[in-house]
Protein backbone atom coordinates (compact mmCIF):
# COMPACT_ATOMS: atom_id res chain seq x y z
CA UNK A 670 0.00 0.00 0.00
CA UNK A 671 1.24 3.44 -0.91
CA UNK A 672 1.92 5.70 2.05
CA UNK A 673 0.09 9.02 1.91
CA UNK A 674 2.27 12.10 2.37
CA UNK A 675 -0.14 14.91 1.57
CA UNK A 676 -3.91 14.90 1.66
CA UNK A 677 -6.33 17.71 0.95
CA UNK A 678 -10.07 17.50 0.87
CA UNK A 679 -12.83 19.91 -0.11
CA UNK A 680 -10.46 22.83 -0.56
CA UNK A 681 -12.27 26.03 -1.54
CA UNK A 682 -10.47 29.30 -2.32
CA UNK A 683 -12.45 32.33 -3.33
CA UNK A 684 -11.28 35.70 -4.62
CA UNK A 685 -14.34 37.88 -4.17
CA UNK A 686 -16.99 36.28 -6.35
CA UNK A 687 -14.53 34.03 -8.20
CA UNK A 688 -14.20 30.47 -6.95
CA UNK A 689 -10.59 29.72 -7.91
CA UNK A 690 -10.61 26.31 -6.20
CA UNK A 691 -13.90 24.50 -5.91
CA UNK A 692 -13.92 21.52 -3.52
CA UNK A 693 -10.52 20.21 -4.59
CA UNK A 694 -9.31 16.99 -3.01
CA UNK A 695 -6.21 14.96 -3.75
CA UNK A 696 -3.64 12.71 -2.16
CA UNK A 697 0.04 12.54 -2.92
CA UNK A 698 1.90 9.39 -1.93
CA UNK A 699 5.41 9.23 -0.56
CA UNK A 700 8.02 8.89 -3.28
CA UNK A 701 5.92 9.75 -6.30
CA UNK A 702 6.18 12.44 -8.91
CA UNK A 703 2.72 13.97 -8.95
CA UNK A 704 1.73 16.32 -11.73
CA UNK A 705 -0.83 19.08 -11.84
CA UNK A 706 -2.02 20.18 -15.26
CA UNK A 707 -4.89 22.21 -16.65
CA UNK A 708 -5.64 25.09 -18.98
CA UNK A 709 -4.61 28.67 -18.15
CA UNK A 710 -6.45 30.03 -15.14
CA UNK A 711 -7.54 26.56 -13.99
CA UNK A 712 -6.27 27.16 -10.45
CA UNK A 713 -2.93 25.33 -10.45
CA UNK A 714 -0.83 28.13 -8.97
CA UNK A 715 -3.61 29.00 -6.54
CA UNK A 716 -3.49 25.41 -5.29
CA UNK A 717 0.30 25.65 -4.92
CA UNK A 718 -0.16 28.86 -2.96
CA UNK A 719 -2.65 27.15 -0.67
CA UNK A 720 -0.33 24.17 -0.17
CA UNK A 721 2.59 26.43 0.75
CA UNK A 722 0.71 28.77 3.08
CA UNK A 723 0.73 31.83 0.81
CA UNK A 724 -3.05 31.75 0.44
CA UNK A 725 -5.46 30.85 3.22
CA UNK A 726 -8.11 28.46 1.95
CA UNK A 727 -11.73 29.28 2.81
CA UNK A 728 -12.83 25.69 3.38
CA UNK A 729 -11.50 22.16 3.45
CA UNK A 730 -8.80 20.16 5.17
CA UNK A 731 -5.08 19.76 4.60
CA UNK A 732 -2.74 17.32 6.30
CA UNK A 733 0.90 16.71 5.51
CA UNK A 734 2.93 13.86 6.97
CA UNK A 735 0.48 13.59 9.84
CA UNK A 736 0.41 17.33 10.60
CA UNK A 737 -2.64 19.52 10.15
CA UNK A 738 -1.57 22.38 7.86
CA UNK A 739 -4.99 23.88 7.17
CA UNK A 740 -4.46 27.68 7.11
CA UNK A 741 -0.87 27.27 8.38
CA UNK A 742 1.65 30.09 7.84
CA UNK A 743 4.40 29.65 5.18
CA UNK A 744 7.23 29.21 7.73
CA UNK A 745 5.27 26.45 9.45
CA UNK A 746 4.71 24.77 6.08
CA UNK A 747 8.43 24.94 5.23
CA UNK A 748 9.33 23.67 8.70
CA UNK A 749 7.04 20.68 8.20
CA UNK A 750 8.85 19.79 4.99
CA UNK A 751 7.29 21.44 1.94
CA UNK A 752 9.56 23.57 -0.27
CA UNK A 753 8.68 25.25 -3.53
CA UNK A 754 9.87 27.20 -6.51
CA UNK A 755 7.94 29.92 -8.28
CA UNK A 756 6.58 30.36 -11.79
CA UNK A 757 8.38 33.70 -11.93
CA UNK A 758 11.85 33.03 -10.61
CA UNK A 759 12.33 34.60 -7.17
CA UNK A 760 16.02 34.62 -6.36
CA UNK A 761 18.04 37.17 -4.42
CA UNK A 762 19.46 38.73 -7.55
CA UNK A 763 22.27 40.69 -5.90
CA UNK A 764 23.55 37.65 -4.04
CA UNK A 765 25.76 34.89 -5.41
CA UNK A 766 24.40 31.49 -6.30
CA UNK A 767 26.09 30.03 -3.23
CA UNK A 768 24.62 32.70 -0.93
CA UNK A 769 21.15 32.06 -2.33
CA UNK A 770 21.38 28.42 -1.31
CA UNK A 771 22.88 29.31 2.09
CA UNK A 772 19.79 31.43 2.80
CA UNK A 773 17.60 28.41 2.16
CA UNK A 774 19.76 26.36 4.49
CA UNK A 775 19.48 28.77 7.41
CA UNK A 776 15.98 27.56 8.21
CA UNK A 777 17.53 24.32 9.46
CA UNK A 778 20.36 26.02 11.39
CA UNK A 779 20.38 26.24 15.17
CA UNK A 780 22.37 29.44 15.66
CA UNK A 781 19.86 32.22 16.18
CA UNK A 782 20.19 35.95 15.52
CA UNK A 783 22.37 36.40 18.62
CA UNK A 784 24.83 33.80 17.38
CA UNK A 785 25.01 35.54 14.01
CA UNK A 786 25.88 38.84 15.73
CA UNK A 787 28.40 37.46 18.22
CA UNK A 788 29.86 35.04 15.69
CA UNK A 789 31.01 32.69 18.42
CA UNK A 790 32.84 29.46 17.72
CA UNK A 791 29.68 27.38 17.46
CA UNK A 792 28.11 29.80 15.01
CA UNK A 793 31.24 29.93 12.84
CA UNK A 794 31.35 26.14 12.69
CA UNK A 795 27.71 26.07 11.72
CA UNK A 796 28.29 28.71 9.00
CA UNK A 797 31.04 26.54 7.55
CA UNK A 798 28.73 23.55 7.56
CA UNK A 799 25.99 25.58 5.86
CA UNK A 800 28.47 26.73 3.20
CA UNK A 801 29.67 23.18 2.60
CA UNK A 802 26.11 21.89 2.29
CA UNK A 803 25.23 24.72 -0.11
CA UNK A 804 28.24 23.84 -2.28
CA UNK A 805 27.14 20.23 -2.26
CA UNK A 806 23.64 21.22 -3.40
CA UNK A 807 24.97 23.38 -6.24
CA UNK A 808 26.97 20.37 -7.42
CA UNK A 809 23.89 18.19 -7.03
CA UNK A 810 21.84 20.35 -9.41
CA UNK A 811 24.84 20.69 -11.72
CA UNK A 812 25.82 24.35 -11.36
CA UNK A 813 28.81 24.41 -8.99
CA UNK A 814 30.85 26.21 -11.67
CA UNK A 815 28.73 29.36 -11.15
CA UNK A 816 28.74 29.31 -7.32
CA UNK A 817 30.28 32.78 -7.04
CA UNK A 818 28.30 34.48 -9.82
CA UNK A 819 25.51 36.88 -8.93
CA UNK A 820 22.15 35.21 -9.43
CA UNK A 821 21.08 37.98 -11.80
CA UNK A 822 23.92 37.09 -14.20
CA UNK A 823 23.04 33.42 -14.51
CA UNK A 824 21.37 31.95 -17.56
CA UNK A 825 17.69 31.20 -17.29
CA UNK A 826 18.25 27.45 -17.03
CA UNK A 827 20.84 27.95 -14.29
CA UNK A 828 18.52 30.26 -12.35
CA UNK A 829 15.82 27.59 -12.40
CA UNK A 830 18.31 25.01 -11.11
CA UNK A 831 19.47 27.43 -8.44
CA UNK A 832 15.89 27.85 -7.23
CA UNK A 833 15.66 24.08 -6.93
CA UNK A 834 18.94 23.94 -4.97
CA UNK A 835 17.68 26.64 -2.61
CA UNK A 836 14.43 24.75 -2.07
CA UNK A 837 16.36 21.51 -1.44
CA UNK A 838 18.44 23.32 1.17
CA UNK A 839 15.40 23.36 3.47
CA UNK A 840 15.51 19.53 3.45
CA UNK A 841 11.98 19.07 2.17
CA UNK A 842 9.95 15.90 2.12
CA UNK A 843 7.92 17.39 -0.73
CA UNK A 844 9.41 19.60 -3.42
CA UNK A 845 6.79 21.63 -5.30
CA UNK A 846 7.92 23.04 -8.64
CA UNK A 847 5.80 25.62 -10.46
CA UNK A 848 6.55 25.40 -14.20
CA UNK A 849 10.26 24.58 -13.87
CA UNK A 850 10.64 23.93 -17.62
CA UNK A 851 9.07 27.23 -18.72
CA UNK A 852 11.37 28.96 -21.19
CA UNK A 853 13.80 26.04 -21.40
CA UNK A 854 15.05 24.59 -24.66
CA UNK A 855 14.57 20.83 -25.34
CA UNK A 856 18.05 19.93 -24.07
CA UNK A 857 17.57 21.87 -20.83
CA UNK A 858 14.14 20.27 -20.41
CA UNK A 859 15.65 16.78 -20.81
CA UNK A 860 18.30 17.62 -18.19
CA UNK A 861 15.64 18.97 -15.86
CA UNK A 862 13.68 15.75 -16.24
CA UNK A 863 16.76 13.76 -15.24
CA UNK A 864 17.26 16.06 -12.23
CA UNK A 865 13.69 15.53 -11.07
CA UNK A 866 14.10 11.78 -11.36
CA UNK A 867 17.31 12.00 -9.35
CA UNK A 868 15.53 14.03 -6.66
CA UNK A 869 12.74 11.49 -6.46
CA UNK A 870 15.27 8.64 -6.28
CA UNK A 871 16.83 10.38 -3.26
CA UNK A 872 13.53 9.93 -1.40
CA UNK A 873 11.94 13.33 -1.95
CA UNK A 874 8.39 13.44 -3.27
CA UNK A 875 7.87 15.84 -6.18
CA UNK A 876 4.78 17.90 -7.02
CA UNK A 877 4.93 19.56 -10.38
CA UNK A 878 2.96 22.09 -12.40
CA UNK A 879 3.91 22.09 -16.06
CA UNK A 880 2.34 23.11 -19.34
CA UNK A 881 4.55 20.72 -21.30
CA UNK A 882 2.06 17.84 -21.35
CA UNK A 883 4.50 15.54 -23.16
CA UNK A 884 7.07 16.04 -20.39
CA UNK A 885 4.42 15.42 -17.74
CA UNK A 886 3.14 12.24 -19.36
CA UNK A 887 6.67 10.83 -19.50
CA UNK A 888 7.68 11.87 -15.99
CA UNK A 889 4.75 11.71 -13.58
CA UNK A 890 3.51 8.66 -11.72
CA UNK A 891 0.08 10.26 -11.38
CA UNK A 892 -1.50 13.40 -12.71
CA UNK A 893 -4.42 15.54 -11.57
CA UNK A 894 -6.22 17.81 -14.01
CA UNK A 895 -7.80 21.06 -12.90
CA UNK A 896 -10.31 23.00 -14.97
CA UNK A 897 -12.18 26.07 -13.76
CA UNK A 898 -11.08 25.36 -10.19
CA UNK A 899 -12.31 21.78 -10.16
CA UNK A 900 -10.40 18.53 -10.31
CA UNK A 901 -11.79 16.82 -13.39
CA UNK A 902 -9.45 13.82 -13.52
CA UNK A 903 -6.72 12.07 -11.53
CA UNK A 904 -4.71 8.96 -12.25
CA UNK A 905 -1.82 7.45 -14.16
CA UNK A 906 -0.85 9.38 -17.32
CA UNK A 907 -2.09 6.76 -19.80
CA UNK A 908 -5.60 6.92 -18.35
CA UNK A 909 -5.71 10.70 -17.83
CA UNK A 910 -4.65 11.48 -21.41
CA UNK A 911 -7.59 9.46 -22.78
CA UNK A 912 -10.19 10.91 -20.41
CA UNK A 913 -12.90 12.69 -22.47
CA UNK A 914 -13.24 15.45 -19.83
CA UNK A 915 -9.52 16.19 -20.11
CA UNK A 916 -9.59 16.21 -23.89
CA UNK A 917 -12.57 18.56 -23.81
CA UNK A 918 -10.86 20.93 -21.36
CA UNK A 919 -7.75 21.10 -23.52
CA UNK A 920 -9.59 21.48 -26.79
CA UNK A 921 -11.57 24.33 -25.29
CA UNK A 922 -14.98 22.91 -26.04
CA UNK A 923 -17.68 25.17 -24.58
CA UNK A 924 -18.71 24.30 -21.03
CA UNK A 925 -22.33 23.53 -20.39
Ligand SMILES: Nc1ncnc2c1ncn2[C@@H]1O[C@H](COP(=O)(O)OP(=O)(O)OP(=O)(O)O)[C@@H](O)[C@H]1O
Pocket residue numbers: 684687689707708709710711712713714715716
Ligand atom coordinates in the same frame (compact mmCIF):
# COMPACT_ATOMS: atom_id res chain seq x y z
N1 LIG B 1 -4.56 36.92 -5.90
C1 LIG B 1 -5.60 36.76 -6.72
N2 LIG B 1 -6.62 37.62 -6.73
C2 LIG B 1 -7.70 37.46 -7.54
N3 LIG B 1 -7.82 36.45 -8.42
C3 LIG B 1 -6.82 35.56 -8.47
C4 LIG B 1 -5.66 35.65 -7.64
N4 LIG B 1 -4.81 34.60 -7.92
C5 LIG B 1 -5.44 33.91 -8.89
N5 LIG B 1 -6.63 34.47 -9.21
C6 LIG B 1 -7.59 33.95 -10.21
O1 LIG B 1 -7.83 32.59 -9.90
C7 LIG B 1 -7.95 31.84 -11.11
C8 LIG B 1 -6.91 30.72 -11.11
O2 LIG B 1 -5.63 31.31 -11.33
P1 LIG B 1 -4.27 30.48 -11.25
O3 LIG B 1 -3.15 31.44 -11.40
O4 LIG B 1 -4.28 29.63 -10.04
O5 LIG B 1 -4.39 29.55 -12.52
P2 LIG B 1 -3.28 28.63 -13.19
O6 LIG B 1 -3.97 27.34 -13.48
O7 LIG B 1 -2.08 28.58 -12.35
O8 LIG B 1 -3.02 29.40 -14.55
P3 LIG B 1 -1.67 29.54 -15.43
O9 LIG B 1 -1.49 28.22 -16.08
O10 LIG B 1 -2.06 30.61 -16.41
O11 LIG B 1 -0.57 29.93 -14.51
C9 LIG B 1 -7.81 32.81 -12.26
O12 LIG B 1 -9.09 33.19 -12.68
C10 LIG B 1 -7.06 33.96 -11.64
O13 LIG B 1 -7.36 35.17 -12.29
